[in-house]
Amino acid sequence: MPQNNSQTIAQKILAAHCGRDYVSEGEIVNAGLDIVLGNDITMPLAIQEFKKIGAEKVFDSERVVIVPDHFTPNKDIKSAQQSQLVREFASAFHIKNYFEVGKMGIEHALLPEQGLVGAGDLIIGADSHTCTYGALGAASTGVGSTDLAVAMATGKLWFRVPSSIKFVYEGKPQPWITGKDLILHTIGMIGVDGALYQSMEFRGPVIGQLSMDSRFTMSNMAIEAGGKFGIIEADKVTEQYLSQRAQRPYRVYKSDADASYDQVYRIDCSKIGLQVATPHLPSNAKPAEKLSHIGIDQVVIGSCTNGRMEDLAVSASILKGQKVKEGLRVIVIPATQEIYLEAMQKGYLKTFVEAGCVVSTPTCGPCLGGHMGILAEGEKALSTTNRNFVGRMGHPKSEVYLCGPAVAAASAVTGHIAIPQEVMDDY
Amino acid sequence: MIIKEKVIKYGHNVDTDVIIPARYLNTTDEKELASHCFEDLDQAFAEKLKKAKIVVAGTNFGCGSSREHAPLAIKASGVRLVVASSFARIFFRNAINIGLPLVQSSEASQETEEGDVLEVDLSGGSIKNVTRDKVYSISPLPDFIQGVIQSGGYIPYIKGQMKK
Numbered sequence: 001m002p003q004n005n006s007q008t009i010a011q012k013i014l015a016a017h018c019g020r021d022y023v024s025e026g027e028i029v030n031a032g033l034d035i036v037l038g039n040d041i042t043m044p045l046a047i048q049e050f051k052k053i054g055a056e057k058v059f060d061s062e063r064v065v066i067v068p069d070h071f072t073p074n075k076d077i078k079s080a081q082q083s084q085l086v087r088e089f090a091s092a093f094h095i096k097n098y099f100e101v102g103k104m105g106i107e108h109a110l111l112p113e114q115g116l117v118g119a120g121d122l123i124i125g126a127d128s129h130t131c132t133y134g135a136l137g138a139a140s141t142g143v144g145s146t147d148l149a150v151a152m153a154t155g156k157l158w159f160r161v162p163s164s165i166k167f168v169y170e171g172k173p174q175p176w177i178t179g180k181d182l183i184l185h186t187i188g189m190i191g192v193d194g195a196l197y198q199s200m201e202f203r204g205p206v207i208g209q210l211s212m213d214s215r216f217t218m219s220n221m222a223i224e225a226g227g228k229f230g231i232i233e234a235d236k237v238t239e240q241y242l243s244q245r246a247q248r249p250y251r252v253y254k255s256d257a258d259a260s261y262d263q264v265y266r267i268d269c270s271k272i273g274l275q276v277a278t279p280h281l282p283s284n285a286k287p288a289e290k291l292s293h294i295g296i297d298q299v300v301i302g303s304c305t306n307g308r309m310e311d312l313a314v315s316a317s318i319l320k321g322q323k324v325k326e327g328l329r330v331i332v333i334p335a336t337q338e339i340y341l342e343a344m345q346k347g348y349l350k351t352f353v354e355a356g357c358v359v360s361t362p363t364c365g366p367c368l369g370g371h372m373g374i375l376a377e378g379e380k381a382l383s384t385t386n387r388n389f390v391g392r393m394g395h396p397k398s399e400v401y402l403c404g405p406a407v408a409a410a411s412a413v414t415g416h417i418a419i420p421q422e423v424m425d426d427y
Numbered sequence: 428m429i430i431k432e433k434v435i436k437y438g439h440n441v442d443t444d445v446i447i448p449a450r451y452l453n454t455t456d457e458k459e460l461a462s463h464c465f466e467d468l469d470q471a472f473a474e475k476l477k478k479a480k481i482v483v484a485g486t487n488f489g490c491g492s493s494r495e496h497a498p499l500a501i502k503a504s505g506v507r508l509v510v511a512s513s514f515a516r517i518f519f520r521n522a523i524n525i526g527l528p529l530v531q532s533s534e535a536s537q538e539t540e541e542g543d544v545l546e547v548d549l550s551g552g553s554i555k556n557v558t559r560d561k562v563y564s565i566s567p568l569p570d571f572i573q574g575v576i577q578s579g580g581y582i583p584y585i586k587g588q589m590k591k
């Protein structure tokens with residue numbers, strides 16, 4: 001142990017999960033897991049590998065969570081076969097937290113909502129956006145199917161203890177700014193590999209004021225900068241959220257004041273306007289108002305990044321009494337059944353349908369070019385999702401622009417990239 | 428193990444969506460996945476593969492999704508090795524876990540062109556560009572990861588551990 005034994009939150013959580021007081025950056029540890037997650041895309045391969053291990057049971061039938069959310073409700077025969085395989089596995093191994101269509105939501109919105117993840121947890125999921133749970137003060141990261149198989153069998157996995165980057169958000173944010181604008185700006189600043197293998201720590205007065213939904217959005221996109229974790233220390237906002245939902249006791253860890261960081265960035269949020277990331281990298285962040293010349297064919301409001309209540313509330317406040325631009329398709333996807341129901345009760349779904357949007361059942365669908373809104377050659381989509389790689393939403397010659405809910409809803413009215421001020425008289 | 432093959436060269440940030448587009452993730456069949464490998468990045472990949480079996484790329488290779496289908500598709504296509512300036516972390520884990528050899532070297536990546544012949548000694552820790560007569564050293568991987576590679580992947584490694 002070095003003279004200065006102060007640690008970051010990432011170190012503390014990893015240390016606690018391998019029964020130690022201290023772990024060093026760069027060392028490889030074998031740590032116990034609180035939650036292990038798979039979906040309809042990654043589980044079929046994991047099941048193959050799980051069978052090769054020869055395990056007779058999963059390490060804990062309550063801590064393996066399976067959410068068929070990508071190609072569901074199933075889009076074709078092959079994906080139906082895959083879902084069937086996953087369903088049979090869930091049944092055979094008595095998986096308590098298997099979420100069938102009807103209960104299913106987009107996994108990274110669903111797990112926090114169901115109280116399955118909490119502060120201080122160590123979580124892996126065979127989905128890259130598993131880093132979302134960092135918003136609750138957890139160490140949580142994406143892995144592949146073989147790692148998932150080993151984790152399901154043993155309840156443990158190896159980790160290289162990451163170094164950390166600190167991002168301090170200060171200043172008074174401009175109107176309509178949500179977590180999406182902050183994280184797109186941040187990725188634009190450091191690049192798509194700016195936090196490769198590192199833990200991103202989001203802090204500062206602006207984060208303290210941020211809603212849980214916006215925090216989930218920020219942690220969700222840590223992977224788009226190559227990050228291993230995207231952690232926000234638990235505070236009153238987190239504790240209030242967890243007090244209503246957490247199914248297990250949780251523990252709040254905080255980075256030591258003198259913990260070491262590879263870099264510290266101070267970000268003046270008063271200077272960040274609404275952001276759009278242009279094709280084909282999430283790091284191509286630009287001010288939305290400078291892109292009003294970009295006409296669009298489709299808008300998507302949804303995904304594990306921006307399919308939560310705050311996103312639907314912001315979108316509905318802009319679309320209320322407005323009409324979708326003639327010739328434009330607007331797809332709204334509430335991320336879970338609970339969000340769907342609440343949006344219905346609050347009248348948001350009525351607002352969307354009256355404006356001319358289509359409202360879908362929860363699914364990852366169009367975000368990864370799966371189904372429910374695939375793009376043709378040459379088409380452009382503006383989307384609240386997380387990736388704009390070549391071919392991400394359909395044809396390899398289609399394009400995806402990434403934004404938050406305010407820009408998506410305003411652009412739904414104008415048919416080109418727009419900010420809310422362009423379509424609202426009294427914002 | 429020594430791998431001596433011709434090179435197919437790509438740029439920075441080769442993401443998992445172009446390695447294997449999500450529209451093909453409704454199967455786990457390796458041959459089917461391989462038949463679509465790099466399809467959205469390079470339509471000529473399958474043709475190039477007849478003569479070249481090492482992929483060399485820039486920074487952040489394999490960024491994006493956690494789909495293990497990506498290294499599986501590359502391995503099943505017949506590619507024997509990927510050399511890159513850096514690898515995205517989930518792709519790196521997945522490739523090691525399934526036994527697709529990876530080598531990280533910025534220098535080799537920057538100075539190698541498509542069609543060059545590389546000779547890579549995975550155990551000896553060096554890359555030789557035979558075409559340009561240059562040699563680059565490779566920094567060794569942590570012991571644990573070498574153990575996984577020597578076992579032929581993470582599943583055989585874990586089975587070995589569980590027997591102990």
